[in-house]
Amino acid sequence: MMDTVALDETGEVSEPATRRPIVPDGVVTWAEINLDAIARNVQAIKEFVGPDTALIASVKANAYGHGLRPVARVALEAGATWLAVHRVQAAIALREAGIMAPILLLGHIPPSGIRLILEHRITPTLVEAETARLISAQATHPVHVHVKVDTGMSRYGLEPEWAVDYVRDIARLPHIVVEGLFSHFASADEPNLEFAQRQWLRFQGILQAIEDAGFSIPMPHICNSAGLVTMPEAHLAAVRPGLLIYGMAPSSESVPPFPLRRALTLKSTVTKLRDLEAGSTISYGRTFTAERPMRAALIPLGYGDGYPRLISNRGYLLIHGKKAPIRGRICMDQLVVDVTEIPDVRVEDEVVAIGRQGEAEITAEEVGAWAETIHYEITTGLLPQVVRIYRHNGGYPAPAEGLEQWASYLRAV
Ligand SMILES: Cc1ncc(COP(=O)(O)O)c(C=O)c1O
Numbered sequence: 001m002m003d004t005v006a007l008d009e010t011g012e013v014s015e016p017a018t019r020r021p022i023v024p025d026g027v028v029t030w031a032e033i034n035l036d037a038i039a040r041n042v043q044a045i046k047e048f049v050g051p052d053t054a055l056i057a058s059v060k061a062n063a064y065g066h067g068l069r070p071v072a073r074v075a076l077e078a079g080a081t082w083l084a085v086h087r088v089q090a091a092i093a094l095r096e097a098g099i100m101a102p103i104l105l106l107g108h109i110p111p112s113g114i115r116l117i118l119e120h121r122i123t124p125t126l127v128e129a130e131t132a133r134l135i136s137a138q139a140t141h142p143v144h145v146h147v148k149v150d151t152g153m154s155r156y157g158l159e160p161e162w163a164v165d166y167v168r169d170i171a172r173l174p175h176i177v178v179e180g181l182f183s184h185f186a187s188a189d190e191p192n193l194e195f196a197q198r199q200w201l202r203f204q205g206i207l208q209a210i211e212d213a214g215f216s217i218p219m220p221h222i223c224n225s226a227g228l229v230t231m232p233e234a235h236l237a238a239v240r241p242g243l244l245i246y247g248m249a250p251s252s253e254s255v256p257p258f259p260l261r262r263a264l265t266l267k268s269t270v271t272k273l274r275d276l277e278a279g280s281t282i283s284y285g286r287t288f289t290a291e292r293p294m295r296a297a298l299i300p301l302g303y304g305d306g307y308p309r310l311i312s313n314r315g316y317l318l319i320h321g322k323k324a325p326i327r328g329r330i331c332m333d334q335l336v337v338d339v340t341e342i343p344d345v346r347v348e349d350e351v352v353a354i355g356r357q358g359e360a361e362i363t364a365e366e367v368g369a370w371a372e373t374i375h376y377e378i379t380t381g382l383l384p385q386v387v388r389i390y391r392h393n394g395g396y397p398a399p400a401e402g403l404e405q406w407a408s409y410l411r412a413v
Pocket of ligand 1: 058106184223224225226240241242243244250
């Protein structure tokens with residue numbers, strides 16, 4: 001299990017000679033998560049924003065599919081000082097893993113969750129009066145809160161015109177300490193930054209009005225990954241990147257001026273080979289007919305792993321560094337690829353669905369395009385059936401992490 005893999009000078013994974021030593025027994029489909037790449041991305045972001053801007057690492061949605069706790073630990077070791085999650089159970093999972101860094105809970109807290117955020121010292125996001133009142137009433141210690149104002153997303157956030165009164169009102173409540181004020185960019189990843197600029201101006205106006213009313217907010221923040229790159233003037237006291245940490249840029253317009261290292265590789269295995277006659281049809285609904293004799297390989301990857309069914313007859317996988325087109329409908333746990341043009345494919349050969357193999361690469365962006373969605377959804381959508389294997393300090397797996405995830409999957413089923 002504990003094969004080690006050297007870091008090359010670029011920090012990219014040097015593939016081990018064989019895969020078996022790093023893959024838990026019996027596993028045929030897995031994601032390799034390069035925690036060293038995540039550490040380097042965090043360090044690069046921190047260098048870019050400078051010492052006066054704190055890094056709040058967004059590890060929501062299971063760290064965009066990369067694994068909550070390993071990513072959180074590495075991000076903190078590499079220079080993030082805060083974590084952000086959307087759901088209270090993720091925040092508690094981090095605390096239960098012994099992570100004591102401040103955690104910003106970005107999402108709504110129902111009244112039943114207040115006891116939990118107090119007990120686990122989680123920093124709530126407030127957007128209305130009732131939650132603030134309930135927190136104040138139940139708290140026995142000072143509770144640092146962040147107020148979210150809506151500057152243009154029309155999603156979660158307080159209406160800007162109420163911001164000053166709101167801060168004044170909640171600051172009066174016992175135990176409430178208004179530490180942060182934040183907002184969220186809707187389109188800082190687009191070529192036209194006019195709306196992002198408008199949001200930024202609005203946010204500065206709100207901050208100024210709050211200051212003019214006699215309150216100082218130590219931790220204002222507005223930048224997601226896109227804003228961090230395209231709106232450097234808006235870095236403020238903290239930035240809240242997600243995607244960049246995992247080595248991806250939100251769009252071609254928001255590629256940072258520092259190198260990013262992709263952290264996730266999705267791999268599978270050839271489990272069966274078949275020689276099909278011309279006229280054979282493949283998979284449910286018979287949406288593909290072989291026009292000529294064809295060699296088909298069965299790969300245990302399907303929508304039950306989070307590999308989208310929309311990719312049926314559209315995308316390809318990599319085998320021996322070559323493109324193996326997906327033929328027929330993707331099933332829950334498996335799919336079929338055409339390996340007629342790839343010599344010497346054997347059962348047990350390694351297959352790459354996202355990431356590099358030899359000179360070839362499939363990016364999460366490409367997979368997203370085949371599935372008519374975005375790369376965020378592709379990595380976030382990887383389900384527990386995909387075992388995560390962690391590379392840390394040049395070795396696979398990170399101590400206990402890969403196996404911990406595997407064990408938790410076994411417990412869950
Ligand atoms: C409030 C908030 N902040 C920060 C982020 C991080 O965004 P990104 O992954 O684009 O950096 C998100 C993600 O959607 C978010 O909802």
